[in-house]
Amino acid sequence: MNRNPVIPFILIMVFGIVLVFVMSFKGLGDMKEVASEKGEGKGSEKTEVAASKPEDIYKQTCVACHGDQYQGVVGPTLKGVGSKYSKEQLEEIVTKGRGNMPAGLVSPDKAGAMADWLKTIK
Template sequence: MKRNPLIPFLLIAIMGIGLVFFLSMKGLHDQKEIAGKDNKTAEENKAAASPEEIYKQNCVSCHGENYEGVSGPKLKGVGERLDTAKIKEKIQKGGNGMPAGLVPAEKLDEMAKWLSKIK
């Protein structure tokens, strides 16, 4: 009795495709649960973050670790050039290459006050 040598490979391929299909469906089902956990954690972290932490996360790449300015302007002495209302407006609205919305709305006042004190 002759057996076709391709049958085991065909069975393995069919089982592999079935496994991939099953795992992708499982992943789609779990996606909403995982995304919900990450979003809550990220929002909680932003709400609890200090101005320094927000700066390190969102601003340091353009304004530098020592506020010296890299691709963005230097922030040393910004409180002498602008009042806190103008700083807050700039953070909130962005402009001139700076994206808006990097700081959560509930942290705008705190961030503007902190930035105005950088010497």
């Protein structure tokens, strides 16, 4: 008996298409959650999920580049940064960014507390 080599190929393609289709529903659900966190979608009220303490801000926005021990990974080390920069300079860096660091990671109203906290890292 000769088997048609196209049939297994078609079955694999159908399985792949179904898998992509099912996975896309999971992705759409995630996008709805992100939109609701940003305040998009129903209503005009925004749901703020921002951290309030400098340590929490660091864990959410900074740890990937500066490391869990402030050792620096992609970004520079933060150890001793308080003696290298003034509070005002640190506030400007965390709000406006510098080099490869993007702006807007820390809101201006939390920049002072973040700068004070950065000055304590030894």
